Amino acid sequence: MFLEFYTTNFYHEIKSANYMEVRKIIVKRAVFVTGGTIGSGLAVACRFASEGYAVFITSRDVQRASEAAKNVAEKYGVFTKGYELDIRSERRVIDVFNDIDRNECFVETVVLNSADMGFGTDPAIGMSFFDVSVEEFQRVFETNLVWNFMIVRQAAIRMREQHKGAVVFIGSNTAYRAIPNRSAYCASKGGINSMSKAFAVDLGKYGIRSNVVLPGTIKTDRWVKMGSKQIVNGTLTPIGDISDFEDIANAAWYLGTDLSKNVTGSELIVDGGMSAQLYPEALNEYKRKVIENNLL
Numbered sequence: 001m002f003l004e005f006y007t008t009n010f011y012h013e014i015k016s017a018n019y020m021e022v023r024k025i026i027v028k029r030a031v032f033v034t035g036g037t038i039g040s041g042l043a044v045a046c047r048f049a050s051e052g053y054a055v056f057i058t059s060r061d062v063q064r065a066s067e068a069a070k071n072v073a074e075k076y077g078v079f080t081k082g083y084e085l086d087i088r089s090e091r092r093v094i095d096v097f098n099d100i101d102r103n104e105c106f107v108e109t110v111v112l113n114s115a116d117m118g119f120g121t122d123p124a125i126g127m128s129f130f131d132v133s134v135e136e137f138q139r140v141f142e143t144n145l146v147w148n149f150m151i152v153r154q155a156a157i158r159m160r161e162q163h164k165g166a167v168v169f170i171g172s173n174t175a176y177r178a179i180p181n182r183s184a185y186c187a188s189k190g191g192i193n194s195m196s197k198a199f200a201v202d203l204g205k206y207g208i209r210s211n212v213v214l215p216g217t218i219k220t221d222r223w224v225k226m227g228s229k230q231i232v233n234g235t236l237t238p239i240g241d242i243s244d245f246e247d248i249a250n251a252a253w254y255l256g257t258d259l260s261k262n263v264t265g266s267e268l269i270v271d272g273g274m275s276a277q278l279y280p281e282a283l284n285e286y287k288r289k290v291i292e293n294n295l296l
């Protein structure tokens with residue numbers, strides 16, 4: 001019987017229980033990205049792949065996950081694999097990580113990008129406090145908190161053996177600044193911040209760090225399609241712009257690698273300064289014009 005120790009991108013001796021047999025394997029350093037088929041998740045996958053990481057991508061749709069993984073592999077020449085992952089099944093999460101083990105990869109970084117937005121049928125409106133059902137509220141929490149816990153636990157079991165690992169949540173600045181008709185989403189994002197801090201405390205002694213990227217509005221296809229219904233646009237941020245996918249990927253790269261080796265239990269806000277202001281400058285400008293024109 002072999003006692004296996006996972007390491008990253010170099011030869012490692014594996015000794016049998018009686019130390020009579022020695023063999024060597026190469027274990028690939030890897031990143032595990034949920035919701036990695038489009039947008040910020042795909043940008044994160046590409047950022048790590050560009051640095052030579054093996055990449056594992058999950059989606060609710062196995063075909064989309066497989067296609068995204070194939071495209072990343074072809075572009076960056078790294079090992080990739082896509083998985084369908086069901087938020088209701090811990091067994092499935094366990095099976096996925098066991099398969100990663102069989103591919104002789106060590107997930108050094110987990111990036112938790114998938115989320116239930118709790119928007120209802122219209123992202124511009126959301127779900128009214130009086131209309132959202134208990135089942136919908138619970139679904140948001142199951143996706144954004146419980147499911148992430150399942151994934152982190154499986155990754156941390158492996159990270160503990162190496163005394164090394166990073167957990168990166170892609171959260172939201174709505175953890176601090178609530179927006180209308182999204183009570184479940186905002187509450188769950190606040191929960192992610194607290195859960196990450198708890199992970200930092202519980203797992204730090206095993207060399208595992210946990211941090212959160214807090215984007216504001218991102219230039220997604222959905223945001224573009226909303227047009228005049230956009231809740232936030234660049235004019236509302238101090239720097240006059242909102243984040244693109246690469247902004248989020250670069251933040252995840254920083255928190256997911258040794259660049260931030262002494263950072264844990266923290267949040268990195270990437271929202272163009274939106275969270276720094278009491279009132280958006282666009283509203284201040286509007287008020288000044290109103291005063292100047294004696295419209296008050």
